[in-house]
Amino acid sequence: MSKNIRTLVEAAIFAALAMALSFIPDFASWFTPSFGAVPLVLFALRRGSKYGLLAGLIWGLLHFALGKVYxxxxxxxxxxxVLAFACMGLAGFLTTPLQKALKSDQEEKALLFALVGACLATITRYILHYIAGVIFWSSYAPxxxxxxxxxxTVNGTAGILTLAFVIISIVILLRSQPQFFQPNH
Structure with a gap:
């Protein structure tokens, strides 16, 4: 199987995993973190922005197929x-410096690149949700x-909680399995 096909299949698998995590019940209504962001950011950091944006787009489109669209x-x-979910792939813009830092055994530098990528993706996504909230959801304001x-308050809380889960996941995976971020195929 060619590298491109293998990476496309991997993108679909990570998008499906993100969608499966989207079915975790909301424990605090709109303030619930987006658990699906975790595999999407990890995948984008592993494979880069091109495949990360694609996986995010697939994740967003899966919401339509599975009836989870408001x-x-x-x-x-x-x-x-479409845009907000695809934004999770923005973390992939830091893949090259992350992988270079890992190759030269600069773990702290690699962690910094991974965290900046996670912040870029998550904050951009929640800025889009914030804009949509102001424009489209304002009638729901108390x-x-x-x-x-x-x-x-709604999108900021969800964004901070999402980013916290993403950061925890990155720290654990980068410290225990740094080779995840350096695929050899």
């Missing part, structure tokens, strides 16, 4: 399910609360 308008769906503050 639809208000076409533009809202495009922002929150009476007297601005749309901006409502979207910031």
């Amino acid at each position: 639809y208000l308008s076409l533009s809202q769906v495009l922002i929150e399910y 009476k007297g609360m601005s749309a901006e503050w409502y979207s910031f």
Whole structure:
């Protein structure tokens, strides 16, 4: 099997894993972290932005196939399910420096690159959710609360919790299995 086909299959598997984790029940309504972000960021750091963006896009599209879309308008769906989920692949922009640091046994530098990649992906995703919250979800804000503050508290909380889970996963995996981030095929 060619490297390209193998990586595409890997992208689909990671997207499916992310989707499976999306079925973990919400324990705090809109404030729940996105557990599916963990495998997507790890995959993007492993394979780079091209495949990471593709896996994120697949994850977003799986929401349609499995009926997990909260639809208000076409533009809202495009922002929150196509762009926002694809953004998880942005972590892959740090793959090359991460892998170079690992090859030269610079574990702390590798960790820094991985964490910056995770922050880039997660923060970008939640900025898109924030924008969608202000534009499309403002009617759900409690009476007297601005749309901006409502979207910031809901999406900010979910984003921080998501980033925390992603960071914990990166630290554990990078320290115990650094070869995960250096595929040889």
